Amino acid sequence: MSILVVGSVAFDSLETPSGKRERVLGGAATHFALAASFFTKVRVVGVVGDDFLPEHEAVLTSRGIDTTGIERAEGKSFHWKGEYLRDLNEADTLATDLNVFGSFEPKIPESYKDSEYLFLANIDPVLQLQVRKAMPNAKLVAGDTMNYWINAHRENLLPVLRELDILIINDKESRLLTGEANGLKAAQGVLDLGPKSLVVKYGEHGSAAFFTPEVFRTRDCRKMFRAPATPLEEVVDPTGAGDSFAGGFYGYLASQGELTEEVFRRAMFYGCVCGSLNVQDFGTERMQRTTRAEIDEQVQKLIELTHL
Amino acid sequence: MSILVVGSVAFDSLETPSGKRERVLGGAATHFALAASFFTKVRVVGVVGDDFLPEHEAVLTSRGIDTTGIERAEGKSFHWKGEYLRDLNEADTLATDLNVFGSFEPKIPESYKDSEYLFLANIDPVLQLQVRKAMPNAKLVAGDTMNYWINAHRENLLPVLRELDILIINDKESRLLTGEANGLKAAQGVLDLGPKSLVVKYGEHGSAAFFTPEVFRTRDCRKMFRAPATPLEEVVDPTGAGDSFAGGFYGYLASQGELTEEVFRRAMFYGCVCGSLNVQDFGTERMQRTTRAEIDEQVQKLIELTHL
Numbered sequence: 014m015s016i017l018v019v020g021s022v023a024f025d026s027l028e029t030p031s032g033k034r035e036r037v038l039g040g041a042a043t044h045f046a047l048a049a050s051f052f053t054k055v056r057v058v059g060v061v062g063d064d065f066l067p068e069h070e071a072v073l074t075s076r077g078i079d080t081t082g083i084e085r086a087e088g089k090s091f092h093w094k095g096e097y098l099r100d101l102n103e104a105d106t107l108a109t110d111l112n113v114f115g116s117f118e119p120k121i122p123e124s125y126k127d128s129e130y131l132f133l134a135n136i137d138p139v140l141q142l143q144v145r146k147a148m149p150n151a152k153l154v155a156g157d158t159m160n161y162w163i164n165a166h167r168e169n170l171l172p173v174l175r176e177l178d179i180l181i182i183n184d185k186e187s188r189l190l191t192g193e194a195n196g197l198k199a200a201q202g203v204l205d206l207g208p209k210s211l212v213v214k215y216g217e218h219g220s221a222a223f224f225t226p227e228v229f230r231t232r233d234c235r236k237m238f239r240a241p242a243t244p245l246e247e248v249v250d251p252t253g254a255g256d257s258f259a260g261g262f263y264g265y266l267a268s269q270g271e272l273t274e275e276v277f278r279r280a281m282f283y284g285c286v287c288g289s290l291n292v293q294d295f296g297t298e299r300m301q302r303t304t305r306a307e308i309d310e311q312v313q314k315l316i317e318l319t320h321l
Numbered sequence: 322m323s324i325l326v327v328g329s330v331a332f333d334s335l336e337t338p339s340g341k342r343e344r345v346l347g348g349a350a351t352h353f354a355l356a357a358s359f360f361t362k363v364r365v366v367g368v369v370g371d372d373f374l375p376e377h378e379a380v381l382t383s384r385g386i387d388t389t390g391i392e393r394a395e396g397k398s399f400h401w402k403g404e405y406l407r408d409l410n411e412a413d414t415l416a417t418d419l420n421v422f423g424s425f426e427p428k429i430p431e432s433y434k435d436s437e438y439l440f441l442a443n444i445d446p447v448l449q450l451q452v453r454k455a456m457p458n459a460k461l462v463a464g465d466t467m468n469y470w471i472n473a474h475r476e477n478l479l480p481v482l483r484e485l486d487i488l489i490i491n492d493k494e495s496r497l498l499t500g501e502a503n504g505l506k507a508a509q510g511v512l513d514l515g516p517k518s519l520v521v522k523y524g525e526h527g528s529a530a531f532f533t534p535e536v537f538r539t540r541d542c543r544k545m546f547r548a549p550a551t552p553l554e555e556v557v558d559p560t561g562a563g564d565s566f567a568g569g570f571y572g573y574l575a576s577q578g579e580l581t582e583e584v585f586r587r588a589m590f591y592g593c594v595c596g597s598l599n600v601q602d603f604g605t606e607r608m609q610r611t612t613r614a615e616i617d618e619q620v621q622k623l624i625e626l627t628h629l
Contacts, residue, residue: 196525197554217504218526221552239626241547244529246505278629319547320628321586 014267015054015127017151018045019119019144020134020256022059022083023091026108027295028098031249037296038069040091041134041157044253047300048260048287049132050076051308052268056125058082058144062089062113072297081122086113101248102216119144126150130267133177134256135159138169145176153272155179155263157255163189175207178228181259183214196221200237212262212281214255214288217242220281229274238274240281241319243289243311250295254288257300261287261308279312286311322575323362323435325459326353327427327452328442328564330367330391331399334416335603336406339557345604346377348399349442349465352561355608356568356595357440358384359616360576364433366390366452370397370421380605389430394421409556410524427452434458438575441485442564443467446477453484461580463487463571465563471497483515486536489567491522504529508545520570520589522563522596525550528589537582546582548589549627551597551619558603562596565608569595569616587620594619 023040027033046055056079061069065085073080091114095104119140131148133141133156141156148154156177162170163186174180180203184196191202196213200223203211209228214220219242224235262284269276286308293299328350335342354363364387369377373393381388399422403412427448439456441449441464449464456462464485470478471494482488488511496502499510504521508531511519517536522528527550532543570592577584594616601607 195554197552215526218523235625237552237626239549239552241549241627244505244545244547246503275629282629316629317543318545319549321583321590321624 014129014152014270015056016049016130016132016263016267017056017058017082017121017125017128017148018042018049018132018134019058019140020045020136021091021114022057022061022065023093023114024064025252025296026092026094027250027252028096029101029248029250030098031247032295034250034295036092038072039093039253039296041136041253041256043073043297044256044291044300045132045134045260045263046073046078047076047297048257048291049264049267050078051261051287051303051305052264052283055079055264056082056128058119058121058125060084060086060113060117062086065090072301079125082120082125084120088113090114095252097251101251104252121147129153130155130263132156132259132263133173134259135162138162138166138173141173142169142176145173153178153266155181155259157181157259158186160186160189171206177208179210179212179263180208181212181214181255181262183216183255187211187213210277212284214258215242216254217245219285220258222277222281224274224277229272229277235274238278238281240278240285241315242285243315244318245289245293248292251292252296254292257291258284258288261285282312282315283308286315322437322460322578323364324357324438324440324571324575325364325366325429325433325436325456326350326357326440326442327366327448328353328444329399329422330365330369330373331401331422332372333560333604334400334402335558335560336404337409337558338406339555340603342558342603344400346380347401347560347604349444349561349564351381351605352564352599352608353440353442353568353571354381354386355384355605356565356599357572357575358386359569359595359611359613360572360591361438363387363572364390364436366427366429366433368392368394368421368425370394373398380609387433390428390433392428396421398422403560405559409559412560429455437461438463438571440464440567440571441481442567443470446470446474446481449481450477450484453481461486461574463489463567465489465567466494468494468497479514485516487518487520487571488516489520489522489563489570491524491563495519495521518585520592522566523550524562525553527593528566530585530589532582532585537580537585543582546586546589548586548593549623550593551623552626553597553601556600559600560604562600565599566592566596569593590620590623591616594623
């Protein structure tokens with residue numbers, strides 16, 4: 014079943030201990046869509062400038078991703094410049110040039126309207142809510158956010174959280190949302206804000222899912238699941254790890270039709286593997302080289318690594 | 322089969338966000354022995370002063386722990402004072418009064434000599450090596466160490482590492498031992514120093530095991546296993562978590578007779594549960610209240626939390 018993702022399509026200039034790259038293809042929607050494309054049909058809503066060339070679009074279309082909803086605007090695409098020299102787990106932002114993304118107004122093509130799975134990547138929650146309202150028939154809605162919206166636009170974010178079946182954020186964001194230092198209490202606090210389930214990412218330490226019974230339309234679901242991350246000898250570029258996680262996770266979910274606890278759990282493993290693949294090269298390079306067979310094999314290895 | 326543990330029996334004065342305690346029973350050998358006692362016979366070699374009263378000894382003997390090897394010396398027992406107010410994952414040491422422990426010379430009672438499992442808790446590596454040499458028939462030898470010995474007594478520590486079947490340390494110590502920031506490379510670097518296997522603890526993020534084929538006397542063992550930790554709503558007192566982990570882990574191993582990969586993996590779960598139980602109250606209080614049935618139940622929950 015099709016996923017509609019709305020979010021940024023951008024260029025990233027990056028420096029990490031492994032090297033330096035100028036203006037490689039990036040953005041939350043790009044990383045999400047690439048990962049999800051290994052599991053299901055993906056449709057992107059976003060905006061780019063005149064620096065977005067056919068070769069960039071081909072990165073998406075060659076994976077079967079529908080780019081009809083990527084609007085071309087006059088000017089330059091969103092550009093982010095950052096480095097991970099101090100800490101591989103935390104980017105230091107050097108520049109954020111919103112460019113055409115600054116006046117982004119998501120427009121959903123008619124041909125996208127039957128998408129059953131909606132993913133609201135990390136953008137202004139006002140836009141996230143607009144897109145959600147424009148897709149009233151979406152069967153499942155998931156989304157992401159970040160510290161900026163939590164801190165400065167909380168009143169706009171809260172109505173979005175109430176619309177979500179699945180919120181996917183990192184552990185710092187879950188603490189920030191609730192003011193709770195303890196991870197379990199923070200997770201419960203986030204669920205109290207409205208999302209039916211919550212996936213918290215811990216970087217190299219994996220991820221955890223927290224459920225309300227509503228997410229599975231059953232009363233006896235377990236409350237939590239804890240998934241590992243693939244151990245890596247080298248992280249080349251952490252940019253987009255979280256979006257790749259979300260893409261692999263949600264792509265697998267959408268490919269399974271019915272949302273059961275078993276499917277949710279397995280989707281976490283697919284998310285972990287896509288996140289860990291993505292960081293093994295700069296930008297989208299590693300995901301462009303991978304295959305569904307490699308992803309499946311990595312999931313199998315992750316199971317062997319963690320199961321008795 | 323019996324475990325002989327050599328290490329500190331001490332009193333701890335603690336302050337954490339949950340409260341304050343003066344001179345509660347602690348020490349690596351104490352925490353280790355209590356956790357291991359739920360699985361097998363445990364014998365302790367240590368030294369205490371005249372402040373070690375029958376009520377303290379009863380904490381051990383009531384769990385069937387053999388205290389014949391706890392020497393009584395003139396003076397006071399080892400006393401550590403620390404707080405976890407800044408960070409629950411890292412103690413700030415306020416005082417370390419070695420007292421009778423400063424001149425500790427481990428003496429192994431004749432009745433201990435047939436112990437098949439030896440655990441060298443975190444003490445001066447010179448003493449660890451002496452004990453190891455005094456127990457030439459031990460079937461399996463495991464041990465711990467800390468940043469102080471790694472930094473200031475590396476030349477004494479290295480021969481100990483070569484004697485170990487299993488080294489159990491935390492992730493900071495594994496990086497410190499090797500100078501490697503990457504966890505996988507650090508683990509390989511530690512194995513290169515001689516231990517046949519390595520267990521790395523990540524606090525609330527669980528633990529990982531790294532194997533050489535020699536540890537299982539087989540050539541086709543997997544290289545790694547990753548175990549979770551029990552999520553907790555409150556950590557009351559982190560002191561002794563690592564020793565309780567080691568005790569649960571090694572106690573379960575010793576109770577199983579043969580060391581297979583399956584046993585090693587399951588032992589990691591038992592270690593995780595004992596570590597997480599221990600931090601739920603001050604000092605040894607929580608472990609004094611637990612039962613083997615509760616530990617088994619918690620292990621089962623940890624499996625459900627993490628297995629597809």
